[in-house]
Amino acid sequence: MEKTEFIRCPVCGNKTRDKIREDTVLKNFPLFCPKCKSECLIDIEQLDLRLALWEYRRY
Numbered sequence: 049m050e051k052t053e054f055i056r057c058p059v060c061g062n063k064t065r066d067k068i069r070e071d072t073v074l075k076n077f078p079l080f081c082p083k084c085k086s087e088c089l090i091d092i093e094q095l096d097l098r099l100a101l102w103e104y105r106r107y
Contacts, residue, residue: 051095057081058088058099068092076100 051070054063062083068074074092081087089100 053095055079055097057084057086058090058097059086059102060084068095070095
């Protein structure tokens with residue numbers, strides 16, 4: 049079985065509502081954190097998260 053984990057917010061470190069597996073590949077994925085209300089674009093490959101663009105918006 050593949051390892052899965054929740055994506056953590058790169059700003060505050062809390063769990064988001066999105067889950068990824070070891071074989072997940074994301075490019076310019078818009079990630080929203082319900083805790084700190086930040087939105088950023090991320091790249092993920094083999095559970096390695098990289099920040100593509102961060103923009104703080106208050107919703």
